Amino acid sequence: xxxxxxxxxxxxxxxxxxxxxxxxxxxxxxxxxxxxxxxxxxxxxxxxxxxxxxxxxxxxxxxxxxxxxxxxxxxxxxxxxxxxxxxxxxxxxxxxxxxxxxxxxxxxxxxxxxxxxxxxxxxxxxxxxxxxxxxxxxxxxxxxxxxxxxxxxxxxxxxxxxxxxxxxxxxxxxxxxxxxxxxxxxxxxxxxxxxxxxxxxxxxxxxxxxxxxxxxxxxxxxxxxxxxxxxxxxxxxxxxxxxxxxxxxxxxxxxxxxxxxxxxxxxxxxxxxxxxxxxxxxxxxxxxxxxxxxxxxxxxxxxxxxxxxxxxxxxxxxxxxxxxxxxxxxxxxxxxxxxxxxxxxxxxxxxxxxxxxxxxxxxxxxxxxxxxxxxxxxxxxxxxxxxxxxxxxxxxxxxxxxxxxxxxxxxxxxxxxxxxxxxxxxxxxxxxxxxxxxxxxxxxxxxxxxxxxxxxxxxxxxxxxxxxxxxxxxxxxxxxxxxxxxxxxxxxxxxxxxxxxxxxxxxxxx
Amino acid sequence: xxxxxxxxxxxxxxxxxxxxxxxxxxxxxxxxxxxxxxxxxxxxxxxxxxxxxxxxxxxxxxxxxxxxxxxxxxxxxxxxxxxxxxxxxxxxxxxxxxxxxxxxxxxxxxxxxxxxxxxxxxxxxxxxxxxxxxxxxxxxxxxxxxxxxxxxxxxxxxxxxxxxxxxxxxxxxxxxxxxxxxxxxxxxxxxxxxxxxxxxxxxxxxxxxxxxxxxxxxxxxxxxxxxxxxxxxxxxxxxxxxxxxxxx
Ligand SMILES: Nc1ncnc2c1ncn2[C@@H]1O[C@H](COP(=O)(O)OP(=O)(O)OP(=O)(O)O)[C@@H](O)[C@H]1O
Ligand SMILES: [Mg+2]
Numbered sequence: 001x002x003x004x005x006x007x008x009x010x011x012x013x014x015x016x017x018x019x020x021x022x023x024x025x026x027x028x029x030x031x032x033x034x035x036x037x038x039x040x041x042x043x044x045x046x047x048x049x050x051x052x053x054x055x056x057x058x059x060x061x062x063x064x065x066x067x068x069x070x071x072x073x074x075x076x077x078x079x080x081x082x083x084x085x086x087x088x089x090x091x092x093x094x095x096x097x098x099x100x101x102x103x104x105x106x107x108x109x110x111x112x113x114x115x116x117x118x119x120x121x122x123x124x125x126x127x128x129x130x131x132x133x134x135x136x137x138x139x140x141x142x143x144x145x146x147x148x149x150x151x152x153x154x155x156x157x158x159x160x161x162x163x164x165x166x167x168x169x170x171x172x173x174x175x176x177x178x179x180x181x182x183x184x185x186x187x188x189x190x191x192x193x194x195x196x197x198x199x200x201x202x203x204x205x206x207x208x209x210x211x212x213x214x215x216x217x218x219x220x221x222x223x224x225x226x227x228x229x230x231x232x233x234x235x236x237x238x239x240x241x242x243x244x245x246x247x248x249x250x251x252x253x254x255x256x257x258x259x260x261x262x263x264x265x266x267x268x269x270x271x272x273x274x275x276x277x278x279x280x281x282x283x284x285x286x287x288x289x290x291x292x293x294x295x296x297x298x299x300x301x302x303x304x305x306x307x308x309x310x311x312x313x314x315x316x317x318x319x320x321x322x323x324x325x326x327x328x329x330x331x332x333x334x335x336x337x338x339x340x341x342x343x344x345x346x347x348x349x350x351x352x353x354x355x356x357x358x359x360x361x362x363x364x365x366x367x368x369x370x371x372x373x374x375x376x377x378x379x380x381x382x383x384x385x386x387x388x389x390x391x392x393x394x395x396x397x398x399x400x401x402x403x404x405x406x407x408x409x410x411x412x413x414x415x416x417x418x419x420x421x422x423x424x425x426x427x428x429x430x431x432x433x434x435x436x437x438x439x440x441x442x443x444x445x446x447x448x449x450x451x452x453x454x455x456x457x458x459x460x461x462x463x464x465x466x467x468x469x470x471x472x473x474x475x476x477x478x479x480x481x482x483x484x485x486x487x488x489x490x491x492x493x494x495x496x497x498x499x500x501x502x503x504x505x506x507x508x509x510x
Numbered sequence: 511x512x513x514x515x516x517x518x519x520x521x522x523x524x525x526x527x528x529x530x531x532x533x534x535x536x537x538x539x540x541x542x543x544x545x546x547x548x549x550x551x552x553x554x555x556x557x558x559x560x561x562x563x564x565x566x567x568x569x570x571x572x573x574x575x576x577x578x579x580x581x582x583x584x585x586x587x588x589x590x591x592x593x594x595x596x597x598x599x600x601x602x603x604x605x606x607x608x609x610x611x612x613x614x615x616x617x618x619x620x621x622x623x624x625x626x627x628x629x630x631x632x633x634x635x636x637x638x639x640x641x642x643x644x645x646x647x648x649x650x651x652x653x654x655x656x657x658x659x660x661x662x663x664x665x666x667x668x669x670x671x672x673x674x675x676x677x678x679x680x681x682x683x684x685x686x687x688x689x690x691x692x693x694x695x696x697x698x699x700x701x702x703x704x705x706x707x708x709x710x711x712x713x714x715x716x717x718x719x720x721x722x723x724x725x726x727x728x729x730x731x732x733x734x735x736x737x738x739x740x741x742x743x744x745x746x747x748x749x750x751x752x753x754x755x756x757x758x
Contacts, residue, residue, distance in 0.1 A: 415595025418558060419609045419657075420584035429608065433599045 040068035041244070041251055044080045044092030047073055047459070047474055048192060049274045049281065050130065050212060050267060054093035054236065056285035058255060062091075064295055065251035072381065072461035073470070076165045077102055079369065079460065084239060085118060086373050088381070091240035091255060095130055097232035099239070101171035121245065123238035123256055128212060128264040132171070132231045135209035135221045137199060148225040149180055152206075156183035161204035164189040171232065172208070179230040193476045210234075212264060214272025236262070261292055278477045306483070309468070314487060316382075316463030320454040321491075324386045325447055328393035332446075333439065335394070336401020337427065346402060353395040361453050364388045365460060385454065385462035392453055393446035400442025404435025436506050444499035451492045455484065465491075511536045511665050511697040512557050517566035519552050519721075527552045527721040529566060534665075539691055539698040541708040544718035545744070550701045551592055553718075554667045557699065558584050571664075585609075588658025592669040592701075594650055596642040596657075602649075603638040606656045613661075627656040630690055648679040655690070665697040672707065684710055705729065705748040717741060 041062040045055030055071045062069035072089055074080050081103050083089045099115070099122070100107045108114040112122050134149055141147065144155055152158065166172035167189050176182065190198065195207040196215045209216055209223060216223060238255050245252045270288060273279045289295040335353075339346030356364070368384035376383055408431055416430040432439075458466025465484035472481030511534055518528035527549035534540050542550045555561045556568050559580030568575040570583045596605050603624065610620050628635055631652040642650055651671055658666055671687070672680050688711060691698050702708055708715050709729030716726040725737040736742045 411591055411593045411595045412597060414555075414560060415589070415591045416597070417560060418584060418589040418591060418595070420581050421609065421612060422581065425612055429612065430597055430599075434597070436599075 040070055041091070041248060042070060042072050042089040044083055044089035044461075045071055045073050046076060046080060046092075047470060049214075049271050049475060050210070051093055052281045052471075053270050053274065053285050054126070056282045057258060057289055058091055058093065058238070060282075060286060060289055060295065061254040061258065061293075062248075062251045065248060065254040067248050067251055069251075073458065073467065074461050075366070075459045077169075079366065082369060082373075084120065084241065086370075087241065087243075088373070088378060090244045090251075091238055093126070093236055094239045095234035095236055096125070097131070097171060097234040098169075099237075101175075101232065102169050105170070115239070116242065119242045121240050121242050123240070124259040125235040125237055126258055127236075127260045127262040128267045129233055129235050130210045130212045130267070131226075131234045132166070133209050133211055133226065134176070134206055134224045135199070135216065136206050136224065137202070138220060138222045140202070140205055141222045141224075146224065147222075148227040149176065149182075149230070150227050152182050152184065152224070153180065156185070158184050158186070158205045159203075160184050160187040161190045161195040161198050161207050162187065163192045163195065163208065166208045176230055180228060191473060193474055197476065212267040212271055214268060214275040217268065218272060218276055236267075257293055257295075262288075275475055278475065278480070309483065310487060313463065313465050313467060313484065314491070316467075317451075317454055317457075317465050317488070317491065319382060320385050320389060320457050320462055320464050321447070321450050324389035324454075325393055325443070325450055327386075327390045328397055328446060329443060331390075332394045332397035332442075333401050336398045336439070337405065339398065339402045340405035349398060350402065353398050356391050357395045361388065361392065361456055362459065364391060365456055369460060381460070382457070382462050384460055385457035385464075389450050389454055389457075393450050396442040396445040396449070397439065398442075400438045400445075401435065404438030404442075405431055407438070408434050437503060440499065440503055440506060444496070444503075447495045447499065448492050451488060451495055455488055458484075511571060512699070513569040514553070514556070515567045515569065517556060517563045517568060519549070519556060519561060520564045525721050527556070528563075530721070530723055531566075532716065532723065532726075534697055534699055535714075536697050537695055538713040539700060539711050540714045540716060541712035542699065542701045542716050542718060543703065543705065543708050544724075546703070548718040549721040550718060551669055552721075554589070554669055554699065554701065557667060558587050558589055585661060586663050587665045587667060588661070588663040589667040590651075590654040590658045590669060590671050592673075594642075594654045596650055596653055598642055601639050601641055602633075602645065602653045602656075605642070605653055606638075606660055608657070610660055623660060623662075624656075627659055630659075630693065631655055632686060647675055648683060651675070651683060655687070659690075659694070662694075663696070665699070666691075666694075668698065668700045670701050670703070672702070687711070705732070705745060717744065719744075 041059075043055045043058035043062065045051045052071070052073065055073075059069040059071045072083075074083055074089070077094075077098055080089070080092050080094075084092060096111070099111065104111075104114055106114070115122050134152075136146065144151075146152060146155065160173075162173055167174075167187070169175070173187065177184075188204070195204065196213075196219065198204045199207050199221070200219050209221065211223065215221070238258075240252065240255065266288070270284050273284050274281055332353075335349050339349045359367075365384060365388045368387045372378060372384040372387055412430065412434065413426070416426045421429065454462075454464050455466035455469055457464045458468075458470040465488040467484065468480050469484035469488075472478065472484065513533045514530050516529045516531055518530075519526050530553070542553060544550055552561065556563055557570070557575075559568070559575045559577065562577070570579075571586075573579065575583055596602075597608070600608065606624060606627065607620050610623070615623075624638070625635075627633070628638065633649065633652045633656060637645055637649055642653070645653065655668075655671065658668075672683055675683065684707060691711070698711075700711055702711075712729055714726060715729050715732055717724045717732060719740055725732060725741050727735075732741055733745055736745065
């Protein structure tokens with residue numbers, strides 16, 4: 001037993017140093033991993049319409065300030081906060097309630113001072129509030145006689161659906177539940193847009209809403225009164241890095257022009273325009289800026305034509321898939337060879353790659369943000385996605401290389417040895433060619449998984465087909481979803497076809 | 511050429527071979543014969559250092575075989591393993607010339623040697639570009655033989671080279687093999703189960719049982735002057751052609 005543990009400990013040590021080395025290789029292979037001195041101003045956005053619209057405004061205003069600027073869609077609050085403090089993004093729109101309850105986990109008397117201690121500045125409120133609230137269908141609420149949150153205490157049977165973030169946040173469901181002593185146990189986590197659909201279809205009875213959501217008016221929902229004042233004020237503000245003011249004072253000046261300029265009805269209207277009319281967020285943002293601040297070219301879409309968008313997402317997707325797959329091949333084949341040569345190491349290698357495979361892909365992706373930040377100084381965009389895809393691609397290739405090599409009949413190995421070939425020549429001239437078909441099958445599996453998993457890159461601003469898919473889910477815009485899903489499926493088929501050809505070329509040889 | 515001095519090989523606590531002392535004279539054909547599992551293949555593996563003896567020493571050309579010189583021994587020894595061991599991913603040509611290509615022989619030299627060997631083993635030239643699974647059993651045996659002879663080795667080890675062939679092809683190949691042995695004048699160690707075949711090739715027949723040498727001598731010695739009742743049983747169990755005294 002102790003021996004067993006010992007081996008395993010040593011193994012882990014070897015593996016963890018190997019792991020860092022591998023990531024370094026990936027870093028070298030991944031595109032855009034270095035941080036150029038003169039990089040554009042990056043405006044972060046959470047994955048919901050309002051945040052995207054505000055970020056679009058931010059990017060446009062930054063351009064107005066005379067610099068290159070782009071929007072980067074990142075997952076939820078923790079990812080954005082990390083990206084902002086680490087410098088992957090320069091600015092993003094946030095809500096005061098979220099800052100105190102979720103980021104600082106404190107209610108300091110002077111918010112800007114508390115943030116300044118972390119190198120972050122906060123602007124003045126943009127004008128509107130987007131409070132959390134709980135919403136129901138009006139008919140359901142009327143049937144049960146519910147008008148305010150404290151009424152929920154008498155209805156433990158209600159089915160609740162919240163976004164995952166709300167389920168976890170102290171200012172979300174756990175807080176409301178404690179504050180109002182609510183009994184409901186049937187609580188599911190789901191996407192915000194899907195929760196609205198579910199509510200309308202009566203699949204759930206209650207969800208969290210943001211008071212500026214376009215859907216409240218669209219579906220004629222009842223917003224329950226917060227009669228015991230749980231939810232804090234969520235005033236929209238810019239959060240930006242202190243060094244942005246030093247690097248680009250004009251940009252900060254431009255961003256702050258928006259302070260106090262967006263009213264609640266303005267925001268609701270813009271959200272509804274995007275949600276209901278499926279208008280592009282950039283267009284809506286541009287129109288508003290043109291009207292209110294007299295900025296820019298009115299409402300030109302940043303996204304261009306369908307063909308142009310497809311070309312962009314395809315190129316981005318390939319930049320995720322190809323480097324990660326090549327790096328995986330370069331690393332996994334030698335690892336498989338090592339595993340086949342040394343059974344003890346082999347068990348560890350196979351176990352570790354197997355464990356990596358069981359990590360949920362999204363979790364691995366988020367885990368790669370700080371890792372890649374530390375390794376290559378860029379925690380969002382392509383590098384963490386490529387690193388995660390690289391790790392995911394390892395197992396099928398390692399396992400098949402191992403299986404291919406160990407499956408070679410002993411007489412063949414013996415006769416190669418009997419010829420007098422040295423070990424490396426046996427590997428190169430006999431064993432690898434004999435295992436080639438199996439190794440290729442592993443690479444094929446890895447490639448297809450890779451193409452599919454790369455769509456998750458959309459969560460951390462890595463681009464690719466995941467971006468239209470995630471935006472499409474968010475806006476419940478099916479054509480937009482398909483704009484990512486169909487090419488992703490076609491790319492997977494194309495990859496299958498390519499490998500089919502390669503396999504045929506190999507089998508023709510014997 | 512080869513000698514075994516008190517060699518023992520142990521597998522899983524059981525002696526698979528030995529202790530055995532045996533000399534293989536230069537230019538002669540020695541045939542190893544004996545029941546299945548008696549250690550014949552193990553003995554051949556020991557000769558080229560594919561397995562290490564647990565005790566005793568294997569001598570090649572006056573020097574003990576060790577991991578450091580095993581490759582040099584193999585380059586001077588052609589070895590056709592029991593199942594042929596042809597590489598399925600290479601054509602007949604690829605199999606035969608693999609080692610020469612690895613050693614960097616030029617094309618002209620490789621092709622000349624290949625033509626010579628195809629002629630010697632009567633291998634059809636159009637078969638050279640086929641893969642092993644597209645060849646007949648007899649053709650595969652010839653490819654294995656050509657591969658072993660490619661570098662013009664001093665010694666040739668053949669582990670049941672004519673197993674699993676129909677009697678006519680087998681007889682043909684026997685004749686050819688004997689011609690080849692005579693033509694090239696090499697030290698040959700051949701393993702067979704068949705006493706008739708042993709008699710046909712051998713300068714010296716060695717009968718093994720349970721890893722030990724039971725008797726060595728000419729085929730007719732075994733037939734007419736058995737050293738042990740088992741030799742009599744082994745010889746009589748062979749339903750092959752009767753071997754007369756003083757032959758060959
Ligand atoms: N790698 C190995 N591991 C364990 N035991 C082995 C190994 N190789 C051979 N043996 C054992 O050693 C003994 C001799 O085997 P060997 O292959 O030399 O027999 P053989 O005379 O060539 O038999 P056959 O005529 O069937 O080919 C057998 O009992 C076999 O089971
Ligand atoms: Mg054998």
